[in-house]
Amino acid sequence: AQSVTQLDSHVSVSEGTPVLLRCNYSSSYSPSLFWYVQHPNKGLQLLLKYTSAATLVKGINGFEAEFKKSETSFHLTKPSAHMSDAAEYFCVVSDGSGGYNKLIFGAGTRLAVHP
Amino acid sequence: GAGVSQSPSNKVTEKGKDVELRCDPISGHTALYWYRQSLGQGLEFLIYFQGNSAPDKSGLPSDRFSAERTGGSVSTLTIQRTQQEDSAVYLCASRGGFSTDTQYFGPGTRLTVL
Numbered sequence: 001a002q003s004v005t006q007l008d009s010h011v012s013v014s015e016g017t018p019v020l021l022r023c024n025y026s027s028s029y030s031p032s033l034f035w036y037v038q039h040p041n042k043g044l045q046l047l048l049k050y051t052s053a054a055t056l057v058k059g060i061n062g063f064e065a066e067f068k069k070s071e072t073s074f075h076l077t078k079p080s081a082h083m084s085d086a087a088e089y090f091c092v093v094s095d096g097s098g099g100y101n102k103l104i105f106g107a108g109t110r111l112a113v114h115p
Numbered sequence: 116g117a118g119v120s121q122s123p124s125n126k127v128t129e130k131g132k133d134v135e136l137r138c139d140p141i142s143g144h145t146a147l148y149w150y151r152q153s154l155g156q157g158l159e160f161l162i163y164f165q166g167n168s169a170p171d172k173s174g175l176p177s178d179r180f181s182a183e184r185t186g187g188s189v190s191t192l193t194i195q196r197t198q199q200e201d202s203a204v205y206l207c208a209s210r211g212g213f214s215t216d217t218q219y220f221g222p223g224t225r226l227t228v229l
Binding site for chain 1: 119148150157158159160163171174206208216217218219220221222223
């Protein structure tokens with residue numbers, strides 16, 4: 001069965017410093033992995049996705065993530081945090097069997113950005 | 116439409132009442148999903164519709180929950196005899212078909228059961 005573990009429930013950074021949000025996955029086959037962001041009182045927005053092409057995936061707003069099969073990780077990074085990045089971030093794996101694509105969400109990491 | 120829409124955005128109801136939540140997927144998307152986001156349970160899958168196939172209801176928490184999708188487009192999630200533990204944000208997502216695995220989410224309906 002597929003699962004994801006987000007290693008930090010809260011991360012706090014200063015504006016202009018790097019962001020690292022950690023995610024480990026478990027999957028019995030080559031997974032599709034996603035990062036979604038949810039701003040307060042807003043819907044979920046797709047940041048980026050990995051689907052077995054390049055292992056380094058670039059997303060919107062300067063975010064990127066690297067798929068590391070040997071470490072079963074898909075950590076999200078950004079070189080320089082902006083105040084507008086404050087939100088909750090979800091690492092997600094897709095149960096892609098038979099085109100089903102049910103999404104399995106991590107518990108979320110709340111990112112705080114301080115001036 | 117431009118994105119997935121859901122209505123109402125907020126719903127407050129009394130325990131024991133029935134509620135209906137509506138989802139309009141992106142035009143042409145064949146797959147539709149309902150998820151629930153609640154404190155303590157995180158985001159959990161409820162039900163999945165794909166075209167004219169029988170829906171996968173494996174995530175529905177009890178038989179008080181049901182959903183239908185009419186004409187392959189609009190979907191309604193119905194909760195009968197609501198309980199306080201049903202309070203959550205109900206999210207709908209749609210996907211374009213088997214060739215893509217990206218789901219696009221609506222803004223959600225916040226349900227509060229008093």
